[in-house]
Amino acid sequence: MPPLEPLSTRVISPRFLSEAERITIADLASQGLGPTAIAELMGRSPSTISRELRRNLHPSGQYRPFHAHAAAASRRRRVRTTKLEADTELHAFVSDKLQQKWSPQQISRALRLAHPHDPGRRISTESIYLALYRPGVGLMTAPSPLRTGRDQRRAHCRQVRSRRRFAQPMISIHERGFDPTDRGEPGHWEGDLIVGPHHRSAIGTLVERQTRYVKLLHLASQDSLTLCASLAAALGPLPAGLRNSLTWDQGTEMARHLELTRDTGIRVYFCDAASPWQRGSNENTNGLLRQYFPKSTDLSQHSAGDLARVEAELNQRPRRILEDRTPAELFKALLASQNHPPPLR
Known part of the structure; x- marks a missing residue:
C-alpha cells in the first residue's frame, strides 16, 4: 500500500x-x-x-x-462563460464601441438607455473591464484597457510658488470670478498643448467647460505668435457670449496673451504653477486624446483633416457627466441660442 x-x-x-x-x-x-x-x-x-x-x-x-x-x-x-462570450451580438456592439474609443462606462450606459427593460441586453462597466483583461474574449488588443494608459490616478502635487514667466502681466485664475466647479455660464474655455517627443511638435487643445466641446488646433510650431493666431482663428468667430474666458497654464507659448485678448475680446487667466487640476476638463480631454496621439508620436505628421476627424469623434461621444448627451449636440444648442450657425466640424 x-x-x-x-x-x-x-x-x-x-x-x-x-x-x-x-x-x-x-x-x-x-x-x-x-x-x-x-x-x-x-x-x-x-x-x-x-x-x-x-x-x-x-x-x-x-x-x-x-x-x-x-x-x-x-x-x-470551472471555466465560466461570460455574457460577452455567449452573446455574439452584444460582443460585436461592445467591440465596435471600444474601437471607436468609447469607455466601458459609456458603453454600459448606452446599453442601459437602449434596453431599459431587458437586463439580458445590458452589461456592467466592470464586466467590460474584466473582459478586456481576460485573454480569449477577443474584445481588443491594447497596452491598457484604461484610456489614460495608467492603472491609477496620479496624485495632485504640491502647489509651487508662481514665478513670472514672461513680460506681459498674467491674470491669476483666482481673479476669474467663479468657482472651478461652477459651469453654469457657457463660453469659458480651458486650453493646453499636447506635445510630441522632445517637444518638437504639438497640438493645441481647447475645451468649453459647460458642454465639454473640444476644438483641436493644427500648429506649424509652438511659438506664441503661431499659437495665439490659431486661438484667435478658432475662438474669434464665436458669438461674444461663447468667448468669455480662456484658462491656460503658465507655458511660455502664451506670452502674447494680451494680443489674443485684444483680437478676440476673450480674457486669459493663468493657473498656479504645477496645478493642472485647475484645468480639469482640459486635462481629462488631453488624456482621451492620447488614445489617438500616443506620447511617442511625432504630432507634426497629423494633418488638419486628421485633427478634424478626431475632434468630431470626441464631440459625438455621449458623456455621463452630460446625462448621456454629446458635447456636439449641447454646443450646437448653445450656438442656436446665440443666433449663430453651427460649426462646420
Whole structure:
C-alpha cells in the first residue's frame, strides 16, 4: 500500500481557506461552536465561515474538510462563460464601441438607455473591464484597457510658488470670478498643448467647460505668435457670449496673451504653477486624446483633416457627466441660442 500523501498546507491566496483551515473548522464545529465563535478563534470573517459551512457540506449533511476542500477547488477550476462570450451580438456592439474609443462606462450606459427593460441586453462597466483583461474574449488588443494608459490616478502635487514667466502681466485664475466647479455660464474655455517627443511638435487643445466641446488646433510650431493666431482663428468667430474666458497654464507659448485678448475680446487667466487640476476638463480631454496621439508620436505628421476627424469623434461621444448627451449636440444648442450657425466640424 503506497504511503499517504502529506497534508497540503499550500495557500493559494489569503482570500481562500486552506485545507488545514478546513480541518480546524470541522474540529471546532464538532465541538458545537457556531460560525461567529469559529471565525473569532481563526481570525476569519464570520461570513466566510458561515458560507463555507453552507456551501461545502457533504451529501450526508455533515461538514467533511477534505470533501469541502475538493469541492471548493473544483469550483475555482470551472471555466465560466461570460455574457460577452455567449452573446455574439452584444460582443460585436461592445467591440465596435471600444474601437471607436468609447469607455466601458459609456458603453454600459448606452446599453442601459437602449434596453431599459431587458437586463439580458445590458452589461456592467466592470464586466467590460474584466473582459478586456481576460485573454480569449477577443474584445481588443491594447497596452491598457484604461484610456489614460495608467492603472491609477496620479496624485495632485504640491502647489509651487508662481514665478513670472514672461513680460506681459498674467491674470491669476483666482481673479476669474467663479468657482472651478461652477459651469453654469457657457463660453469659458480651458486650453493646453499636447506635445510630441522632445517637444518638437504639438497640438493645441481647447475645451468649453459647460458642454465639454473640444476644438483641436493644427500648429506649424509652438511659438506664441503661431499659437495665439490659431486661438484667435478658432475662438474669434464665436458669438461674444461663447468667448468669455480662456484658462491656460503658465507655458511660455502664451506670452502674447494680451494680443489674443485684444483680437478676440476673450480674457486669459493663468493657473498656479504645477496645478493642472485647475484645468480639469482640459486635462481629462488631453488624456482621451492620447488614445489617438500616443506620447511617442511625432504630432507634426497629423494633418488638419486628421485633427478634424478626431475632434468630431470626441464631440459625438455621449458623456455621463452630460446625462448621456454629446458635447456636439449641447454646443450646437448653445450656438442656436446665440443666433449663430453651427460649426462646420
